[in-house]
Amino acid sequence: MTEDKDEKGKIADFYLKEIDRLVTRPIRLMEVCGTHTVAIFRAGIRQLLPEKVDLVSGPGCPVCVTPDDYMDQAIAYAERDDVILTTFGDMLKVPGSKSSLGEARAKGADIRIVYSPLESIDIAKENPTKKIIFLAVGFETTAPTAAATVLEAQKEGLTNFFVLSAHKLVPPALRALLADPQVHVDGFILPGHVCVVTGEEPFGFLPLEYHMPAVICGFEPLDILRTVYRLACQIQGECPAVENEYGRVVKAEGNPTARQLVETVYEPADADWRGIGLIESSGLKVRKEYQSFDAAVAMPIAIEKAARQTACRCGEVLRGIVKPTQCHLFGKACVPEHPVGACMVSVEGSCAAWFKYGSGRYSYGRG
Amino acid sequence: MQEKGVVRMCLAVPAKIIEKKDQMAVVDLSGVQRNVSTMLLPEAQVGDFVLVHAGFAMQIVDEEEAERTNEALRELNIID
Amino acid sequence: MDGDRVTMDHGSGGKLSQELVSKIMLPAFGNPLLNELHDGARVDTAGGKVAFTTDSYVVKPLFFAGGNIGKLAVCGTVNDLAMTGAIPRYLSVGMILEEGFLFSDLRKIVESMRKAADEANVMIVTGDTKVVDKGAADGIYINTAGIGDVIPGTNISPRRVKPGYDVILSGYIGDHATTIMAGRHELVLPESIQSDCAPLNAMVEAMLKAVPDIAVLRDPTRGGVAATLNEIAEQSSTGILLEEEVLPIRPEVQAVCEILGFDPLYLANEGKLLAFVDPTHTEQLIAVMQQFSYGKHACVIGKVNDQAPGQVALRTSIGGIRIVDMPLGLQVPRIC
Numbered sequence: 065m066t067e068d069k070d071e072k073g074k075i076a077d078f079y080l081k082e083i084d085r086l087v088t089r090p091i092r093l094m095e096v097c098g099t100h101t102v103a104i105f106r107a108g109i110r111q112l113l114p115e116k117v118d119l120v121s122g123p124g125c126p127v128c129v130t131p132d133d134y135m136d137q138a139i140a141y142a143e144r145d146d147v148i149l150t151t152f153g154d155m156l157k158v159p160g161s162k163s164s165l166g167e168a169r170a171k172g173a174d175i176r177i178v179y180s181p182l183e184s185i186d187i188a189k190e191n192p193t194k195k196i197i198f199l200a201v202g203f204e205t206t207a208p209t210a211a212a213t214v215l216e217a218q219k220e221g222l223t224n225f226f227v228l229s230a231h232k233l234v235p236p237a238l239r240a241l242l243a244d245p246q247v248h249v250d251g252f253i254l255p256g257h258v259c260v261v262t263g264e265e266p267f268g269f270l271p272l273e274y275h276m277p278a279v280i281c282g283f284e285p286l287d288i289l290r291t292v293y294r295l296a297c298q299i300q301g302e303c304p305a306v307e308n309e310y311g312r313v314v315k316a317e318g319n320p321t322a323r324q325l326v327e328t329v330y331e332p333a334d335a336d337w338r339g340i341g342l343i344e345s346s347g348l349k350v351r352k353e354y355q356s357f358d359a360a361v362a363m364p365i366a367i368e369k370a371a372r373q374t375a376c377r378c379g380e381v382l383r384g385i386v387k388p389t390q391c392h393l394f395g396k397a398c399v400p401e402h403p404v405g406a407c408m409v410s411v412e413g414s415c416a417a418w419f420k421y422g423s424g425r426y427s428y429g430r431g
Numbered sequence: 432m433q434e435k436g437v438v439r440m441c442l443a444v445p446a447k448i449i450e451k452k453d454q455m456a457v458v459d460l461s462g463v464q465r466n467v468s469t470m471l472l473p474e475a476q477v478g479d480f481v482l483v484h485a486g487f488a489m490q491i492v493d494e495e496e497a498e499r500t501n502e503a504l505r506e507l508n509i510i511d
Numbered sequence: 512m513d514g515d516r517v518t519m520d521h522g523s524g525g526k527l528s529q530e531l532v533s534k535i536m537l538p539a540f541g542n543p544l545l546n547e548l549h550d551g552a553r554v555d556t557a558g559g560k561v562a563f564t565t566d567s568y569v570v571k572p573l574f575f576a577g578g579n580i581g582k583l584a585v586c587g588t589v590n591d592l593a594m595t596g597a598i599p600r601y602l603s604v605g606m607i608l609e610e611g612f613l614f615s616d617l618r619k620i621v622e623s624m625r626k627a628a629d630e631a632n633v634m635i636v637t638g639d640t641k642v643v644d645k646g647a648a649d650g651i652y653i654n655t656a657g658i659g660d661v662i663p664g665t666n667i668s669p670r671r672v673k674p675g676y677d678v679i680l681s682g683y684i685g686d687h688a689t690t691i692m693a694g695r696h697e698l699v700l701p702e703s704i705q706s707d708c709a710p711l712n713a714m715v716e717a718m719l720k721a722v723p724d725i726a727v728l729r730d731p732t733r734g735g736v737a738a739t740l741n742e743i744a745e746q747s748s749t750g751i752l753l754e755e756e757v758l759p760i761r762p763e764v765q766a767v768c769e770i771l772g773f774d775p776l777y778l779a780n781e782g783k784l785l786a787f788v789d790p791t792h793t794e795q796l797i798a799v800m801q802q803f804s805y806g807k808h809a810c811v812i813g814k815v816n817d818q819a820p821g822q823v824a825l826r827t828s829i830g831g832i833r834i835v836d837m838p839l840g841l842q843v844p845r846i847c
Contacts, residue, residue, distance in 0.1 A: 108831020
């Protein structure tokens with residue numbers, strides 16, 4: 065993208081003027097993905113947009129939508145002496161029904177943060193007497209990396225590497241949202257990196273079946289402004305479509321190799337989304353042929369199913385029905401130092417982002 | 432991005448492939464180098480810019496696309 | 512604080528560290544001098560006003576590009592004294608060594624400490640050494656304490672910060688933390704990136720001589736520029752607005768941050784300082800700083816305002832504004 069600062073400012077001004085011109089009634093756009101929520105705040109976009117454009121967060125934070133019982137399972141595995149758990153860093157503070165991985169680590173559990181699931185392979189080779197379990201969490205962007213790791217482990221003949229899958233898929237979640245009478249959205253800001261893998265086709269149902277505008281969006285400030293501008297165009301012109309505004313890396317057909325690897329190792333399964341509930345075929349589980357790498361099958365662990373009741377409105381936040389500031393726990397009983405819901409725990413959680421980036425807490429502009 | 436500084440899963444950045452061997456490549460971003468897997472992008476070659484996520488090359492970056500967006504803006508006289 | 516035990520986040524220099532101090536240390540030790548919670552205390556002695564500070568060093572790895580735990584231990588304490596407006600004079604060194612630690616490594620460390628002390632013109636005048644069982648000290652832990660002469664005519668205090676004041680940063684941020692982090696995540700850095708660990712007292716002395724009126728000097732270590740500015744904003748009840756486009760960040764550091772998901776404003780520095788000054792003095796102060804190798808890239812990164820007291824914000828490249836808040840816990844563990 066353009067490097068010149070004044071040029072960026074001019075382009076931003078152009079998009080903002082156009083958005084103001086095109087939008088003639090209040091509209092609500094959903095930024096599906098948690099990384100977009102953070103990017104929007106970091107660019108300071110909310111104050112720049114006119115009041116009539118409302119941006120709400122969606123369920124695209126894989127950490128936020130991971131249910132309690134998955135975390136309880138992960139903690140139970142981690143507490144075993146013969147297990148080394150490998151995980152992305154964001155998972156450390158996610159609450160289970162009683163504890164968290166961070167707390168388990170403070171008490172001595174061997175939990176290692178990795179940048180890539182492939183690091184688990186090296187750890188597995190270096191620790192042949194231990195069982196290495198990778199917490200396979202994430203959407204379509206990350207699932208191929210976990211699948212590739214399983215295939216690599218198979219190639220190397222490893223018998224002490226496992227994944228605990230909680231992968232989720234975005235299109236089924238969007239369908240569930242659109243079927244929810246409480247959800248009112250005029251257009252979708254689609255997750256750019258998910259689309260790198262999936263391509264445009266899985267999101268075609270949005271304009272085709274729901275007459276819903278959708279634009280595939282990148283993560284730079286100008287990408288986001290351009291996306292909002294294009295959504296405004298689609299809404300004003302009543303011509304919903306799936307438009308790709310992240311052509312630098314999103315190809316219409318996505319990445320077929322990545323999808324192939326996922327299909328080899330995983331198959332769709334119903335999945336439980338924290339705050340939303342069970343969504344059909346919205347998750348991935350390891351296929352029978354690879355079950356020797358599936359922690360849930362190879363080393364099943366029984367945990368008590370504890371339903372944690374809280375007054376938190378994470379579920380409604382995740383569906384874009386309310387903003388975090390509308391949950392009465394926000395900023396009071398629920399703050400990053402002592403979070404109640406997953407939305408406040410995860411770095412990309414809607415509530416954490418709203419809290420950290422000060423929505424309503426500062427006087428420089430509107431929240 | 433947070434106080435967190437926890438190594439985050441959802442990030443993807445563009446980097447240039449400077450070496451490739453079997454299914455691994457070395458990428459360079461502003462002088463910082465790392466090994467990445469090309470299992471998901473076997474067609475990537477040395478010299479390509481690729482999007483890197485969780486230690487894997489995910490897609491080849493199309494520099495011309497960015498230029499096309501700028502062209503459109505130039506035609507509207509938004510930028511020079 | 513939740514829980515009944517210390518976690519790594521309590522050592523981060525952020526909100527949880529503050530809670531540890533306010534909920535456990537202050538109730539036990541509190542007194543008017545301690546309660547100021549400056550990096551160094553200015554105390555009256557029979558001989559006059561003296562600055563006094565202490566710091567412990569547990570960085571991992573012990574050796575890194577641009578320095579080691581010993582160099583950090585000397586520079587860190589020298590800098591804390593300088594930031595209180597004092598000329599550092601004498602240091603004590605306490606070492607806890609792990610059984611089995613190599614003499615060759617110990618020699619390298621003390622040699623670095625000697626070199627750093629020489630550059631800073633301080634004397635190490637007393638010390639202590641203990642040895643603990645294998646497995647108990649990660650090689651070596653070092654504590655240094657230091658005393659210095661408060662420079663007369665200076666009055667460093669956050670309460671003196673006023674709206675309209677300039678916020679000056681002495682150079683590139685994030686170098687130290689990036690150097691430490693890169694090794695842990697299999698990133699290969701170009702040799703241009705090294706820890707910025709350095710003694711800043713000579714530069715500070717020149718700065719205070721030229722502009723005795725400087726309101727605040729502080730070195731952004733754990734928690735980075737963000738933590739330091741948030742502390743000052745709170746202590747001075749003013750707002751601070753930074754300009755994203757002028758922040759001095761090396762492209763390599765930016766790259767590591769993008770790959771790993773860090774924000775350079777939250778990364779530790781070991782050879783940088785922030786200065787708050789009346790804008791009429793800014794040009795002169797920067798000219799003085801640029802004469803030193805540790806201040807070559809000094810620049811104004813923002814301004815103090817009265818719009819949002821206690822808060823730090825940043826104007827982004829497209830003209831939006833985002834909050835830069837106090838870090839909660841750990842960005843990078845065992846950074847200093």
